[in-house]
Amino acid sequence: MDRVDPKDAIFYLGAKSGRSSDHCLVYGFVDEQAAVAPVHSTVVANLTRALARVDRIRRRLVEVPATLAYPRWETHSTPASRFVTAHAPDGRWTETLRRLAELVEVPIDTTQSAWRADLVDVVTDAPFSDRPVIVVVLRISHTFVDGQGAAAIGRSVFGDGTDGADVAPEPGPHRRSPWPAAVHGAVTLPAGVVGYVRALVADARRGRHELPAPPAPPQRAPTPLNSPPGADRSVAIIVRPRPATRLAGVTVTTVGLTAVSLALQRYLSSTGVPTGLSASVPVSVPDSVDFAGANRVVTGTVDLHTDVPDLTARAQLIHRDLHAERARVLDPAELARLAVLESAPAPVLVAITALGRRVTPQTVAAHTVVTSINRGDAPLRLGDAVAVFSSGFPALTRHFAVKHGIYTLGSTMTIGVVWSPTTVPDGHRHAGLLEQAWDEVIAALTDEGTPRAPDRPPPI
Numbered sequence: 001m002d003r004v005d006p007k008d009a010i011f012y013l014g015a016k017s018g019r020s021s022d023h024c025l026v027y028g029f030v031d032e033q034a035a036v037a038p039v040h041s042t043v044v045a046n047l048t049r050a051l052a053r054v055d056r057i058r059r060r061l062v063e064v065p066a067t068l069a070y071p072r073w074e075t076h077s078t079p080a081s082r083f084v085t086a087h088a089p090d091g092r093w094t095e096t097l098r099r100l101a102e103l104v105e106v107p108i109d110t111t112q113s114a115w116r117a118d119l120v121d122v123v124t125d126a127p128f129s130d131r132p133v134i135v136v137v138l139r140i141s142h143t144f145v146d147g148q149g150a151a152a153i154g155r156s157v158f159g160d161g162t163d164g165a166d167v168a169p170e171p172g173p174h175r176r177s178p179w180p181a182a183v184h185g186a187v188t189l190p191a192g193v194v195g196y197v198r199a200l201v202a203d204a205r206r207g208r209h210e211l212p213a214p215p216a217p218p219q220r221a222p223t224p225l226n227s228p229p230g231a232d233r234s235v236a237i238i239v240r241p242r243p244a245t246r247l248a249g250v251t252v253t254t255v256g257l258t259a260v261s262l263a264l265q266r267y268l269s270s271t272g273v274p275t276g277l278s279a280s281v282p283v284s285v286p287d288s289v290d291f292a293g294a295n296r297v298v299t300g301t302v303d304l305h306t307d308v309p310d311l312t313a314r315a316q317l318i319h320r321d322l323h324a325e326r327a328r329v330l331d332p333a334e335l336a337r338l339a340v341l342e343s344a345p346a347p348v349l350v351a352i353t354a355l356g357r358r359v360t361p362q363t364v365a366a367h368t369v370v371t372s373i374n375r376g377d378a379p380l381r382l383g384d385a386v387a388v389f390s391s392g393f394p395a396l397t398r399h400f401a402v403k404h405g406i407y408t409l410g411s412t413m414t415i416g417v418v419w420s421p422t423t424v425p426d427g428h429r430h431a432g433l434l435e436q437a438w439d440e441v442i443a444a445l446t447d448e449g450t451p452r453a454p455d456r457p458p459p460i
Contacts, residue, residue, distance in 0.1 A: 004061070004070045004143060005293030006341045006349055011142035012061070012071060012110070013353045014397075018231075020107040021142040021395040023150040025375075026100065026237070026416070027158065028126070029134040029385035037091075037122045037132035038385070044086045044119055046383035047136060051117055052080040054156045059144065061110040064178045069185030070346045073144070074176065076113070084117045091124040096135050101233040103137055104393050104418060114144040115153075128239040134385055142395070146295040148284055151375045158380035158387060185346060192345035199343040203336065213333040217301045217325070219363035222399075223273050225264075226364050229401040230422025236431035237391045240438060242413040247445035248312050252413060253372040254319040256406035257281070258311060259415075259441045260370055261304035261318070263434035277304040280366040280400075283326050291335065292342055298334070300325035301365045311444035357398060369394055372406040379410065393418035402427065404434075 004012060011021040031038065051057070059073045087099055099120050108116045120135040138157065140150045207213055243252060250258075257279060265275045278301050285296040302321050308314040328334065344352070371394045380387035390409040393416045396402075401423035405416040417434060419427035 002072045002074070004072065005295075006070065006344050006346075007293040007338070008143050008295050009070050009346065009349060010353060011295070013067075013350060015107040015110070015141075015143070017357070018107070019395070019397075020104060021397075022104075022108055023140045023142055023145070023147060024100075024104050024393045024395075025138040025140065025150060025154050026391040026393075027136045027138070027154070027380065027382070027387050028123075028129075028389045028391075029136065029380075029382045030129055030131050030388045031134075031383070031385040032131065033384065034132075037124060038134065038383070040086055040089055040119060040122065043122065043134055043136075043383070044084060047117060047119060048081045048084050050157045050382065051084065051115075054153065056156070057113075057115050057140075057153060059114040060112055061114070061141075061143070062176065062178050063111060064185065064346070065182045067346050067350050068183075068189070069181040072176070072178075072181070073114070078113065083113045083115065084119070086119040087121060090121050092121075093123050093126050096121050096123050097235055097237070100135075100137065100393070101235045101418075103139065104235065104395070105231060105233050108139050108141060110141045110143060115140045129388060133388070134382060136382065142295070144294060146284075146297045147282065147371060147373045148296075149294060151373055154390070155376050155378070155380065158382060159376070159378055189345055189347060192343075193348060196340075196343045196345065196348055199340045203340045206336065207333065211333040211336060213337055214328045214331050216328075217278065217303065217365065219365060220276065220278060220367070222361075222364045223268055223277075223367050224271070225268075225367050225402050225424065226399050227401055227423045228398050229396040229420030232421050233393075233396070234419055234421050234427055235393050236417045236428065236434075237389075238415040238417070238431070238435045238438065239389050239391075240413050240415075240442075242408050242411050243442065243446075247442070248315060250315050250319040250445070252408055253281075253370075253406060254315055254322060255438075255441055255445065256372060256404070256415065257302060257304065257318050257322070257370055258315040259434060259438040260368065260404050261306055261314065262311070262437035262441065263430060264304070264368065265306040266433050266437070267430045275306045277306050277368075278302060278366045279304055280369045281322065281325070282369075282371055283329050285330065285335075289330070289335065292339070298329040298338065300329045311441055315441065315445060361399070364399060366400075369397075369400050369403040370406065371404070373408075375407055375409040377410055388412060389414050391416040396420060402430065 118137045123133045126133040282297045285291045305317045375390040389412045391414040392405045394403040402419040
């Protein structure tokens with residue numbers, strides 16, 4: 001179906017307000033055989049060819065006047081080169097991070113393309129490599145795919161072409177006029193509002209008598225990290241070897257959550273802020289579950305157990321809570337509640353999201369967001385260069401001024417941190433604490449201590 005699902009349209013409406021919700025897939029490629037750094041024009045040619053071969057990303061959004069109906073995806077034949085940008089050569093890692101921060105500030109124009117790609121630079125002083133690193137960013141609309149879908153597109157672009165062939169809604173015919181949809185949306189709006197109200201009432205009745213949803217985790221007092229972010233962004237990337245095994249019986253996601261808990265605890269404790277913290281964690285909906293839309297993701301809330309000093313015990317508690325929260329958010333009653341949004345007419349969803357931007361809650365479900373995505377085990381290539389890491393930065397939202405992304409690619413694990421300097425002026429201090437916390441958690445969870453990693457300075 002080419003119509004944007006209401007759940008996906010939430011990201012579309014956020015972008016229309018000027019707030020980027022795009023996926024930001026950062027890849028670092030190294031050519032171990034090259035004697036000198038590659039020429040930018042050669043890298044751009046390789047990147048353009050890789051993107052041009054993936055037909056599924058040839059999509060753009062057709063908006064409906066006055067948002068009287070949900071937008072639709074259509075195919076286009078614009079050359080991939082139109083959506084590839086090469087930045088001026090500089091070579092410094094610090095400048096690369098600055099450019100990445102700029103890229104995550106502004107949403108891509110989905111009426112032109114569902115994606116954009118940037119050759120950020122060929123970095124000669126990357127803290128995790130002694131060879132030149134080609135840094136490429138693939139930004140993909142969150143309205144188009146979820147995080148797993150974006151990772152599949154990345155594998156299609158830089159892999160062998162056999163992964164991620166079906167990751168987006170089916171397109172409609174070329175250049176359909178949006179006016180019939182607008183007229184239909186206006187005519188059916190009264191009936192649509194009535195239908196949505198009935199769906200809400202039926203859901204409430206079902207929750208009371210038939211299919212009660214599991215209780216949600218308790219709300220918490222906000223911290224300064226829950227203040228609305230400004231328009232500016234700063235980022236940090238921490239590259240580490242991927243843990244070879246399930247340390248202490250926990251996953252990479254749990255290790256990352258434990259490191260974030262320790263870093264935030266130290267960061268907030270130094271400012272006198274209480275640190276009974278929790279994190280929002282996106283949970284993928286299994287393919288076996290009937291769930292409409294491109295974004296097959298629901299949100300859970302995990303206690304970070306900052307009151308537990310032993311890191312191994314803390315990690316095991318977080319692992320237990322993460323497992324329980326996945327079961328809660330995937331409960332049929334909880335999914336049925338989310339499905340009510342399917343009956344909301346587009347103007348109603350516009351009103352709901354606008355109201356949400358004006359409300360300032362007294363309590364919050366979580367204090368940060370931690371996203372965890374496996375970007376694949378097969379090697380990814382750009383020309384003769386092989387990907388040595390993949391990172392990203394979850395989009396900041398109204399009540400989260402700092403977010404974290406955990407990304408694995410082959411034998412490498414990366415943590416991407418993004419924050420708003422307006423709201424969190426010393427965010428680099430948190431990034432430094434997080435780098436230290438990751439190594440401490442790994443050391444606590446393994447009998448052999450911290451895995452060996454290349455020498456590197458603190459994150460920029």
